């Protein structure tokens with residue numbers, strides 16, 4: 123095109139153009155008239171320029187063809203797509219055609235949300251170079267509608283004045299972020315202050331909830347480290363904080379590293395350095411050789427005589443039969459508890475607890491505040507409290523309410539073996555290496571100029 127030649131003239135050219143406005147007007151006329159493109163710069167540049175500095179050559183820009191107008195429209199409460207497009211400068215009829223093209227790809231009534239930023243591009247009707255800046259005609263040229271952080275819908279005008287809409291994946295860059303710190307308040311508060319995004323922090327706590335009782339196990343001076351991924355868009359803006367790939371809690375000197383890895387069933391889980399999943403189902407039958415004697419649900423109470431909810435299951439077994447902790451956890455009660463007789467309650471995580479009633483006695487060392495491991499003997503079958511004979515009354519509590527233990531569906535953990543274990547070890551080493559590399563000083567220095575960098579984040 124003609125205009126490329128004049129878009130970036132050398133300094134001499136610019137100076138000359140400014141000094142020779144009348145000549146330039148003549149030249150521009152000549153271009154439009156006969157299209158002898160190369161004459162224009164050549165003529166101008168032959169004139170010697172004085173060395174004095176010149177003001178911005180505004181006149182040159184005005185002679186370019188009109189540029190498309192790109193407008194970003196923020197969606198507010200009550201907006202509809204038609205109004206937004208019209209406000210952006212589109213003609214109502216064109217906006218209508220563009221909206222029609224969205225069918226099956228994007229539903230404005232469902233997908234358009236407050237806070238969305240739409241990009242509306244208006245193209246000039248005429249590409250003739252002009253000095254005019256106002257009163258030009260524009261048509262709706264294209265439209266970008268955000269869908270998710272990694273997808274958007276593009277609407278493009280075709281030659282015939284129709285529009286085509288399609289969903290596209292946005293080019294994102296994924297990076298790993300390393301954060302570490304000490305706990306003097308709680309993992310949540312110290313993690314947040316160290317720069318872990320809240321969504322990542324919630325995931326971190328969930329991952330550890332099978333192994334760590336966050337109300338009891340965290341002490342002053344404990345520490346954490348984490349490596350998670352996040353995505354940036356083409357403008358280098360963080361658009362998503364994603365999966366935790368590695369984390370380690372050090373609780374009173376005990377290190378608990380966990381690694382993200384795919385199970386043999388194709389699901390994602392977190393594993394210890396030895397390849398054991400942290401996910402542990404609660405045992406549905408926490409004793410051996412028992413017979414289920416009463417199910418969960420409404421029943422006539424054998425002693426009280428009236429109908430009420432049987433909030434657990436009963437297993438008939440000889441007095442003295444060992445009872446196991448249904449999962450890792452902390453004993454929160456090991457004492458006589460009314461009609462339950464000798465009773466134990468174990469808190470497994472923020473969601474689940476289990477209770478064991480009518481015991482004959484407690485295993486040695488089992489008392490309130492003690493940690494127990496899944497399968498550890500905690501007590502023995504008996505018939506204390508309101509009981510008609512030796513049996514274990516067993517309850518599972520979810521968020522403080524009894525649920526049917528036999529209906530509980532908790533995915534059980536996997537212990538990696540053979541090839542899968544070997545693959546895990548390779549993966550684990552690469553995560554360890556990656557984590558260590560993120561701490562190296564040059565990386566920290568390189569990214570510390572980023573505005574969203576937090577001083578506590580090892581790299582951003």
Ligand SMILES: [Zn+2]
Pocket residue numbers: 416432434435436514515516
């Ligand atoms: Zn019972």
